[in-house]
Every structure is written in C-alpha cells, then in structure tokens.
Amino acid sequence: MDGTLNGPAGGPPAGVNSLPEVYRSVRVPDGAGWFRRLMAFVGPGYLVAVGYMDPGNWATSLAGGSAFGYTLLAVALTSSLMAILLQALCARIGIATGRDLAQLCRERFPPVVAYPLWFLAEIAICATDLAELIGTAIALELLFGIPLIYGVMLTALDAFLILWLQHKGVRWLEALIFGLIMLILGCFVVTIALADPVWGDVLRGYIPSSSIVTNQTQLYIAMGIIGATVMPHNLYLHTALVQSRDVGASTEKKREAVRYATVDSTVALTLALLINSAILILAAATFHTSGNTEVAEIGDAWRLMAPLLGSGLAATLFAIALLCCGLNATVTATLAGQVVMEGFLRFRLPPFLRRLLTRLVAIIPAVIVTWMYGASGTAQLLVLSQVILSLQLPFAVIPLMMFAGDRSRLGALAAPRWQVVLGWAIAVLIVALNVKLLVDLAIGD
Structure with missing residues (x-):
C-alpha cells in the first residue's frame, strides 16, 4: 500500500497505518490542562456525526413526521443513544489496537468471512453516497433552479472539494465540518x-409506542431512521479517525485518549440528534x-x-441546510471508502480516484431513476437506500462487538462489561427488527 507513514513507537508496523495522510498528525500537548488536551481530541466525532444527519435522514424523517406526527421521535432518540455507545x-x-475495524x-477473520464483509461495507457506502448525491442535487434545484438530472451529474465535481480538503490537513477539514x-x-x-410546534406533544413523541413495531409502514420508516442514524460506514471510519491523534504508547495515555474521544463523539452525536429531531418535528408540526x-x-x-408557515425564509433555510448536509456527508463517505478498501483489501487508490469510483456507482441508478420517474422516484430511492443501510448494519456491529469485548487482545483497555452487554443487546435488536421487516415484506403484510 503506497503512501503510508512509518508507524511510531507503540503504533502498528510500517505500511499498515489507517488513513496515512492524517495518521498521528495532530499533536496532543503534554503537561497541558485537561481542557487543552480535550480540545486536541475534538474533531473526529464531528466528522462521524455528519453521517448521522445526511440527506437520507431527511427523507426518512420527513416521511415519518408527516405520516405519524411525533411518534417516531422515540426511534430517533433510541437510534442516537445506540449510535453514541457504538461510536x-x-x-x-x-485507540487500543492501532487498527481500524x-x-x-x-x-x-478468514478470507471467506472477510471478503463478504468488505463487499457488504462497499454496498453500504454506495447506498450512503446515493442518498448524498440525490439530496445535494435536490438542494441545487431548490436554491438555483438546476434541473434534477443535471444536478445529479454535477455532484461528481465534489471530488475536487475532497482532494483540496485532504491536502489542507485534518484540522482544516474538521473545522469546516464543524462550521457547516x-x-x-x-x-x-x-x-x-x-413552525411553532406544541412542545408537550413533542416531548410525548420521545416515549416509545407499540405501533412502531405492529404497524408495518411505521416499522419500515423506523428501520430507515435506524439505517440513516447508525450507519455502517461510520463504524469503520471512526476507528480510523481517532488514530489521527498522536496519543503515545502507554496504557494510561491510551485510556485518557479513549475518555476524551468518547466525550468528543458523544457531544457531536447529541448535536446530530437535535438536527434529526428538528427535521421530524418540522415535518410533524408543518405537514x-x-x-x-x-x-x-x-x-x-x-x-x-412557505404557504403553510407564511414565510419564504423557512423554505430557503431548509434548502441551505440540505445543501450543507449533502456536502458534509460527501467528505465522510470518501474517507470511509478509503478505510474500507485499504483495510480489507490492502489496496490503495488515490482519494480523488476512489471518490470518482464510488460516485460513479451511485450516479448510475440515480440518473436512471431521475430520468424515468423524476422527483417521486428519487424520494423512494432515498428511503430505500436507508433501509439497505439498516440491513447492512449487523455485518459491521457484530464484528465491532467481538473486538470491543476481547480482553485477551485489548487487555486493560477492553470495554467495560456493561458496554459489552448493551452493545450485544443493540446488535440483537437490530437483527430482530431486520428479520421482522424482511418477513413483513416477503408475505406482503
């Protein structure tokens, strides 16, 4: 694998660094106060959080909020809590292993297991990219009047944005993402x-309802919300991004790094929950x-x-936020694609070429659907892409849990027992909901 850095003391052997362009590129100040040290770790969580508010979330949250009011806020909250633990x-x-997922x-894993996992991860990244390009194209149409099919093709140009950002360095990338x-x-x-929602109804929406499981349509959208929130590619990406910090080799340094990285991702994902909730609340209160x-x-x-709220400002801000979400999510999908390809195949493509390859795979179905069915087809494709992500999720969560609880390899840095138990419970829940959804679809309920 070309372009890698030599691993420093306590890191992995030379030639196998994850995201070598940024590997241990951020210095953690020794002897500084806790706040300065915490700030050195702030960043990766926001890059990961971007995937939790991409255009796919918009489609599922709009559909859920308009159809069922505030009911599915409970799903948004539950899936965000799941995401906080998994990330x-x-x-x-x-941090503990010096390896990404x-x-x-x-x-x-033997090749017969590893290569199918790679293939499924690539499908998840393509599904993510599909949602991003459709969302970005819709935002371009709403803001600038660019026809949808041309907007879909124009999104290929974001590969140049990725190339420029990566050359600027990871801290510049993190700052831009945080600003957006x-x-x-x-x-x-x-x-x-x-929109002026009734806040009592909003708060009651965070209490789970049995209809989420018993109503097949609610379950389908709920699975889309889970797939749009707990995204498979983010699990791979986060394990790589945290290695951009030069944390040192000692167990104590790594334990501190785990603590600060957890704070970073928890705060970032809480912001993502607020944004996802806002989309659903807006749909419920307005539609x-x-x-x-x-x-x-x-x-x-x-x-x-605009006509329902009596203000064109709301519609304009809505479109601006959508465009920002699409641009943000583009960055993380590219980085995740690099992590997955290099980690599983030990084969490296230049980031620019990797981006074009992923985008090409996503553009083909988007152009076909847009040409044949227009905006209605892209809306259905958005929700479907998120359900596909939910179906792929167990194939990332189960390996993650196998490694997180492995005390023989992680030693003192292994996850606490309560986190392992909750993590496996999340994996079982996701698998059970996926099975229920597939059975419902198979029997046409």
Missing part, C-alpha cells in the same frame, strides 16, 4: 421557531397537523413550507 466502542478499539476484520454543522443547526432553530400526511419528497416539503 464510543469504535474510538476505544481504534476493516483492518481487524482482515487480520482476524453549526450553520445547519442555526437554520433549523429559526425554521422550528416559525401532519395540517393534514398533509404523505409528504415524503424533499421538494414537496420545500414547496409546501
């Missing part, structure tokens, strides 16, 4: 204020309460927003 475990194994799978997240959050604060219960298309939501 904390990712940070732990990345893809590398660990390649090293510890704050802009997205600001857009939704204003939009929610204009469900007005009787528009079938708003699943982002374009329809944008067109209805």
Whole structure:
C-alpha cells in the first residue's frame, strides 16, 4: 500500500497505518490542562456525526413526521443513544489496537468471512453516497433552479472539494465540518421557531409506542431512521479517525485518549440528534397537523413550507441546510471508502480516484431513476437506500462487538462489561427488527 507513514513507537508496523495522510498528525500537548488536551481530541466525532444527519435522514424523517406526527421521535432518540455507545466502542478499539475495524476484520477473520464483509461495507457506502448525491442535487434545484438530472451529474465535481480538503490537513477539514454543522443547526432553530410546534406533544413523541413495531409502514420508516442514524460506514471510519491523534504508547495515555474521544463523539452525536429531531418535528408540526400526511419528497416539503408557515425564509433555510448536509456527508463517505478498501483489501487508490469510483456507482441508478420517474422516484430511492443501510448494519456491529469485548487482545483497555452487554443487546435488536421487516415484506403484510 503506497503512501503510508512509518508507524511510531507503540503504533502498528510500517505500511499498515489507517488513513496515512492524517495518521498521528495532530499533536496532543503534554503537561497541558485537561481542557487543552480535550480540545486536541475534538474533531473526529464531528466528522462521524455528519453521517448521522445526511440527506437520507431527511427523507426518512420527513416521511415519518408527516405520516405519524411525533411518534417516531422515540426511534430517533433510541437510534442516537445506540449510535453514541457504538461510536464510543469504535474510538476505544481504534485507540487500543492501532487498527481500524476493516483492518481487524482482515487480520482476524478468514478470507471467506472477510471478503463478504468488505463487499457488504462497499454496498453500504454506495447506498450512503446515493442518498448524498440525490439530496445535494435536490438542494441545487431548490436554491438555483438546476434541473434534477443535471444536478445529479454535477455532484461528481465534489471530488475536487475532497482532494483540496485532504491536502489542507485534518484540522482544516474538521473545522469546516464543524462550521457547516453549526450553520445547519442555526437554520433549523429559526425554521422550528416559525413552525411553532406544541412542545408537550413533542416531548410525548420521545416515549416509545407499540405501533412502531405492529404497524408495518411505521416499522419500515423506523428501520430507515435506524439505517440513516447508525450507519455502517461510520463504524469503520471512526476507528480510523481517532488514530489521527498522536496519543503515545502507554496504557494510561491510551485510556485518557479513549475518555476524551468518547466525550468528543458523544457531544457531536447529541448535536446530530437535535438536527434529526428538528427535521421530524418540522415535518410533524408543518405537514401532519395540517393534514398533509404523505409528504415524503424533499421538494414537496420545500414547496409546501412557505404557504403553510407564511414565510419564504423557512423554505430557503431548509434548502441551505440540505445543501450543507449533502456536502458534509460527501467528505465522510470518501474517507470511509478509503478505510474500507485499504483495510480489507490492502489496496490503495488515490482519494480523488476512489471518490470518482464510488460516485460513479451511485450516479448510475440515480440518473436512471431521475430520468424515468423524476422527483417521486428519487424520494423512494432515498428511503430505500436507508433501509439497505439498516440491513447492512449487523455485518459491521457484530464484528465491532467481538473486538470491543476481547480482553485477551485489548487487555486493560477492553470495554467495560456493561458496554459489552448493551452493545450485544443493540446488535440483537437490530437483527430482530431486520428479520421482522424482511418477513413483513416477503408475505406482503
């Protein structure tokens, strides 16, 4: 694998570093106070959190909010809590082992297991990229009037943005992502204020309802929300990103790094929960309460927003936030693609070429569907892409849990027993919901 750095003392052998362009490139100041040391670790969590608020989340949250009001807020909360634990475990194994999840799978599983896991991870990344390009194209149409099919093809140009950002360094990348997240959050604060939801109903929406499981349509959208929130490629990506910090080789240094990395990802994912909740609350307060219960298309939501809320500002901020989400998620999908390909195959492509390859695979179905069915087809494709991600999720979560609880390899840095138990419970829940969804679809319920 070309372009790698030599592993420093306490790191992996030379030639196998994860994301070698940024590997241990951020210095952690020795002897500094806790706040300065914490700030050295802030960043990877926000790159990961981007995947939890991509355009795929918009499609599922709009569909769920318009159809069922605030009911599916419980799913958004539950899936975010699941994500916080799983990403904390990712940070732990990345720091403790000096390997990312893809590398660990390649090293510890036989090829008959490792290569199918690689293939499924690539499918998940392509499904993610599909949602990003459709969402970005829709935002370009809403803001600038660019026809949807041309917008889909224009999204291939974001490969140049990725190349430029990676050359600037990981801290510049993290700063840009954080700034865009704050802009997205600001857009939704204003939009929610204009929508003026009933906050008592909002709070009750966070209490789980049995209809989420018994109603097949609710379950389908709920699985889309889970797939859009706990994304398989983020598990691979986070284990690599935490290795951008030069944490030292001692167990105590690594334990501190795990603690700070967990704070970083937890705060970032809490912001992602607020944004995801805002999309669903906006859909419930604006569309469900007005009787528009079938708003699943982002374009329809944008067109209805101004007359229903009496302000064109809400629609404009909505489109700006969507564009920022699409650009943000593009960055993480590219990085995740590098991690997966290099870790599983030990084969490295230049980031620019890797980005074009992934985007080409995603563009083909998007162009075909846009040409044949227009905006309605892209809306269905968005929700379907998120359900595909949910079906792929166990194939990343189960290996993660196998490694996180392996005390023979992680020693004192192995995950606490309560985290292992909860992590396996999450894996079992995801598998059970996937089986239920497949059975419902098979029998046509």
